[in-house]
Amino acid sequence: MTDSPLQATVRPIRDASRRLVRELGFMKPTLAGTEFSASAVHALIEIGARDYLTSGELSDILNLEKSSVSRMVRKLVDAGELVESVSETDSRIKPLSLTGKGRETLAAIDAFAQEQVVAALNNLSPNIHKTVRDGLALYADALEASRTGSMSSAMRPVTIETGYRPGVIGRAAEMHARFYANTVGFGQFFESKVASGLAEFAGRLDRSSNQLWTAIEDGNIVGTVVIDGEDLGTGCAHLRWFIVEDGRRGGGLGRRLLDEAISFCDQQEFAEIQLWTFKGLDAARRLYETFGFVLDEEWPGQQWGSEVTEQRFVRRIRDVGRRMQTAGLK
Structure with missing residues (x-):
């Protein structure tokens, strides 16, 4: 049976996605040269990008169950990477922010990722760097839109x-x-x-x-x-x-x-x-x-x-x- 045009596209995308997961190290128990799991590394990145986040906000961003995020946050707090404070306006809100140690860890993660991406781009012609950037962004956005029911940027x-x-x-x-x-x-x-x-x-x-x-x-x-x-x-x-x-x-x-x-x-x-x-x-x-x-x-x-x-x-x-x-x- 001949594949439909959609199926002919789906298979190579799935293959490339699996290869990305393996090449970026997501099959390993730790990520980006740290001692932390992939979800913990992503938590540090997202909190560092926004200065602070609550566990609930982090759960939404990472698309993880709140109980899983709570356990992960506790480990990062115990490791001295995060600090939990109490909102001055609502004691129920407990923002998470990076400690000094957490900022050092994040800098090391960024350096590791930067080297990884630069090494890959150096194997490509500069003329297609923008194509890679835009294609990955559009695909990631479309995946998120499919999960949340929102509008993909490609559909704006x-x-x-x-x-x-x-x-x-x-x-x-x-x-x-x-x-x-x-x-x-x-x-x-x-x-x-x-x-x-x-x-x-x-x-x-x-x-x-x-x-x-x-x-x-x-x-x-x-x-x-x-x-x-x-x-x-x-x-x-x-x-x-x-x-x-x-x-x-x-x-x-x-x-x-x-x-x-x-x-x-x-x-x-x-x-x-x-x-x-x-x-x-x-x-x-x-x-x-x-x-x-x-x-x-x-x-x-x-x-x-x-x-x-x-x-x-x-x-x-x-x-x-x-x-x-x-x-x-x-």
Whole structure:
């Protein structure tokens, strides 16, 4: 029986999760070079990050039974790592804080973990450090959301906004530079071309045939796309600077951005839309084709600093209409 797409993803994630548990030392009775269990080490980290916590708050954060946390806290107090005080406003509340010894232990834990993570990252290309960081954060957040019934950060509303906004030129250039450095080896020249080209275009946004869309999550730009209605001549739109942040692809955000851009072109009654890309970006190609783009030509080129096969895709309104009629959709 062939696995479903979901099962094909679940298995490698489970495998990676088991390996993480083993490589980080969670199978051992003690953790991070200390004499303490994993739960005790995490308790010291969380209390140190907040200055103080009650046992009840610690239980919620660590997702442990209150009785288990109570026993663990007592051991840490007896070991001189924690001190329990009484709230001045409510004698029932007993905040826990680190002692001097506890702060020394926490510093050693942080140094151990820092060395562990740095050693791992040194085995990876710097271009994918952010992908690892964001992917782990999103997965951990999704696990927590599944347990608590809350909303994962990956599911927070992303709005699509039009027009210039502060930071969009630099942010779009950064997302392009990171993605294309990792996929095809482009460098400074490519990033500079993106930044200068988008900066020039931004000065023409006051013209009705031009538009810029940004995907915004929590105030941050996580995707862009542009329609330049001038640089290819009358009746032809140029789809440019289409990018979605690393870790956000595959969730429908790119489709939302393209939908806005294509709808704008249809409203403006452009006869065709053209875009330039590179061979090998198969996911992007499939997305373009669902919007009626077809490969028009391709050729080898080195203008971006390394040799790639450049491609030009075209969406002609008459061809789209003909395909819809053939499919019985119009």
